[in-house]
Amino acid sequence: xxxxxxxxxxxxxxxxxxxxxxxxxxxxxxxxxxxxxxxxxxxxxxxxxxxxxxxxxxxxxxxxxxxxxxxxxxxxxxxxxxxxxxxxxxxxxxxxxxxxxxxxx
Numbered sequence: 001x002x003x004x005x006x007x008x009x010x011x012x013x014x015x016x017x018x019x020x021x022x023x024x025x026x027x028x029x030x031x032x033x034x035x036x037x038x039x040x041x042x043x044x045x046x047x048x049x050x051x052x053x054x055x056x057x058x059x060x061x062x063x064x065x066x067x068x069x070x071x072x073x074x075x076x077x078x079x080x081x082x083x084x085x086x087x088x089x090x091x092x093x094x095x096x097x098x099x100x101x102x103x104x105x
Contacts, residue, residue, distance in 0.1 A: 001014040002014070002088050003015075003089075004021065004088070004089045004090075004091060005051075005089070005091065006030045006032075006091050006092075007091065007092040008092070008093070009030065011028065011030050013030075015027075017085060018084055019084070020038070020080065020081055020082070021045075021047060021081070021085060022034055022045050022079075022080040025091075030093075032045055032080060033045060034081065036081075038080075038081035040082055043067060043068075043069040045080040046067065046071070046072075046079060046080075046094065047078060047079070047080045047083070047091050047092060047093055047094070048091070048092040049076040049078055049083070049089065049091055050076070050090040052088060053076045055086050055089070056078060057084065063082045066079060067079065071096060072095070
């Protein structure tokens with residue numbers, strides 16, 4: 001089974017191949033915002049893929065549009081709800097710069 005390491009916590013979990021990153025995080029008590037419930041309708045589950053980016057499928061137009069709203073974008077930014085795990089990955093959950101109260105865990 002693939003291993004996913006979530007940063008900055010350093011939490012390493014094994015997940016079944018085909019699991020999306022949002023579910024992998026939530027199923028293992030890794031805090032990640034997900035205001036739309038994983039429906040690619042917001043940018044709150046934005047993550048940065050430090051290892052395993054090349055294993056991900058092509059980004060949809062909807063995901064590209066949602067990422068335009070995300071904070072701290074990088075070349076390897078994706079939405080966790082749209083990333084299917086097929087190999088070992090290292091995933092960074094970036095800090096949020098906004099003043100929104102975090103109540104989505």
